[in-house]
Amino acid sequence: MSGHLDYEINKELGECYLFMGELDKAEQYYTKAASSNGVHADPYLGLAAIAIHRGELEGALNMYQKAHKVDPTDKTHAGIALVLMEQGRGADAFGHFVEALKVNPENMVALFSLVRLGHELNRLDEVVPHLSRYLEIDPGKSEVRYSLAGCLVCLERKDEARAELNRVLEGNPDFEPAKELLAQL
Known part of the structure; x- marks a missing residue:
């Protein structure tokens, strides 16, 4: 069996078990997927989701950062930012939400989190352009x-x-x- 097929199967099984709330099994398959050939961000995103379900913020941050190194996307930026926000590091989170919206102006999680942080940090003037950009699209x-x-x-x-x-x-x-x-x- 080819390494890529191994990866796909393990990733799919990880997703299924995560969806069903079976975190230990999901973790096993995501870990296998992460160690198979090639480097992919998805298993790390799955492991980050598991860590969040377990309330392990530091572990989640670590996994989001690994995914981000492999493939920086709006999802990795938003994931990192959400964990930072939970840790009370709003100012650090703000920058990651902005980066997420540069990649994908329609990332609703990043957009509404940025609005919330803008209120908390008195940085609404920096939030307005992101809302306007979204409204140009939709x-x-x-x-x-x-x-x-x-x-x-x-x-x-x-x-x-x-x-x-x-x-x-x-x-x-x-x-x-x-x-x-x-x-x-």
Whole structure:
């Protein structure tokens, strides 16, 4: 049996067992996949997910970093950032979320985590361009436009916020959070 087929089978089994919540078995197969021929990021992402399920943040960070060395993607950046955020290292996480969005502006985990951190770290002015870039790709996404409006309100850019909220309600007249925020303005 070829090494690549070994890798694929072990990775698939790891994914199946992880999905079923059987962490020990998933870990065995991901570890086999990680040690088979060639270097692939996926088994490390699987092992990171297992570590997170077990509350082992340092182990998860280590696995995300290994995956990142092999193949830096928006997923590896976001994974590293989520662990850093859990560890209370928001400022470090912020940069990784930004990098994730440079790779993939539509990574919702990175986008909404960045909004949350922007509020916590008073860096909303740095978050606004990422929300705007997302809306260039998918202008109809009410939740993202609403988040943008919320950031603009906090930045005292109320006229711009009002315009964004009106756009949300044009496309989605029943979007309650936008109605409420507009009423407050």
